[in-house]
Amino acid sequence: MARTQGSHSDITGPRIRKAALGLFARHGFAAVSMRQIAGEVGVQAGALYNYTPDKQSLLFRLMHEHMQELLSAYDTLDQPADASEALRQFVGFHIRFHLERPDEVFIAYMELRNLTSENFAEIEALRRRYEDALQAILRAGQAAGAFDIADTKIATLAVIAMLNGVMTWYRAGGRLSLDEVEQVYWDMVRRSVSA
Numbered sequence: 001m002a003r004t005q006g007s008h009s010d011i012t013g014p015r016i017r018k019a020a021l022g023l024f025a026r027h028g029f030a031a032v033s034m035r036q037i038a039g040e041v042g043v044q045a046g047a048l049y050n051y052t053p054d055k056q057s058l059l060f061r062l063m064h065e066h067m068q069e070l071l072s073a074y075d076t077l078d079q080p081a082d083a084s085e086a087l088r089q090f091v092g093f094h095i096r097f098h099l100e101r102p103d104e105v106f107i108a109y110m111e112l113r114n115l116t117s118e119n120f121a122e123i124e125a126l127r128r129r130y131e132d133a134l135q136a137i138l139r140a141g142q143a144a145g146a147f148d149i150a151d152t153k154i155a156t157l158a159v160i161a162m163l164n165g166v167m168t169w170y171r172a173g174g175r176l177s178l179d180e181v182e183q184v185y186w187d188m189v190r191r192s193v194s195a
Helices: 009-027 034-041 045-050 055-075 083-099 102-110 117-143 152-164 178-193
Strands: none
Touching: 009 034, 009 055, 009 102, 034 045, 034 055, 055 083, 055 102, 055 117, 083 102, 083 117, 083 152, 083 178, 117 152, 152 178
16 A cells, blocks of 8 residues: 655654544543544545554554553662552653643543453553552551552552552642642652651
């Protein structure tokens, strides 16, 4: 199949993903058509199929790339041996990483329902790896007597949900700086798990 005149796979492919990301975040996956994505990129709708088999594959790729990027970035951190320090690091990392990617975060949580069962299972496994990293910190703190947690899995999900809340309201230039917001959230997380 011939490539659309003027298109380049290393340019058009990322532009398609960027356009889809923005449209899915603004309107929701179900409301966006391949024709809308093509219009945003400036190509014919049929040209999209040179880069992705269908809209579902595009959604899956966006989520998969986000989760891989998240896990890779977290894996590069030097993990403190002290559970409290490790938790503090996790809080700061989560807030800062996700604030730079509001559309990716929105889609990663709100569009899970639109994945096929096979794609959902793969994304869920990646999410579980990230959650497991936090749960390991909480278990280590519990074992050391630093944290008092009835159920580390529930605590893991509660901490992540709390941290994700920042993405819905934080705006640069607001009443609090990002450093101050991070400190407030760290204080809340610390108090919620402290022995």
